């Protein structure tokens with residue numbers, strides 16, 4: 001059986017059909033979190049989606065931004081809400097979306113791919129590692145409004161993968177925006 005079509009979906013290309021597909025997928029994968037939206041805190045810059053027979057069966061949002069770690073300014077792809085419909089799991093679809101994101105990151109001269117995850121399994125398999133300590137600083141968003149700046153160590157959750165030739169150095173991780 002051939003695999004799903006994995007491709008870039010720009011936010012301005014999310015039409016009604018795809019919006020409905022994303023809402024259904026995100027609700028199925030993260031029950032109770034998305035409340036009928038295609039995003040949790042904020043729209044991503046673009047997504048990788050896996051489509052099969054016109055159905056969106058996987059998605060990975062990408063936030064393309066600058067962050068500051070210690071005194072280094074870094075270009076990153078922040079990976080957001082990576083998910084695959086239950087019936088299609090363990091076929092390598094999430095891994096293929098991460099790989100596609102990495103190809104794009106290389107093309108865009110990104111220094112690191114970064115993400116926040118409760119469970120590292122998938123990401124460890126694809127070359128990410130935990131950062132410890134991971135003293136984060138970000139703008140907290142609650143109920144679709146920015147509320148305050150937060151500072152917290154995230155060693156069990158914050159993961160990075162180098163894309164270029166820079167080495168991750170210890171220091172405060174200033175997200176320069178919200179925490180995806």
Ligand SMILES: CC(C)(COP(=O)(O)OP(=O)(O)OC[C@H]1O[C@@H](n2cnc3c(N)ncnc32)[C@H](O)[C@@H]1OP(=O)(O)O)[C@@H](O)C(=O)NCCC(=O)NCCS
Pocket residue numbers: 029030081082083084085088089090091092093094095096116117118119120121122123125
């Ligand atoms: C995590 C998830 C995206 C994996 O999708 P997938 O297409 O089945 O992934 P792949 O086939 O490429 O890889 C399978 C690996 O994912 C890992 N994995 C399973 N559930 C995971 C989870 N919740 N978080 C991280 N990794 C997970 C497993 O280690 C598995 O590897 P193994 O077979 O060696 O044990 C999918 O299980 C999912 O959508 N889960 C619900 C949403 C979620 O928790 N997303 C992660 C947010 S950080």
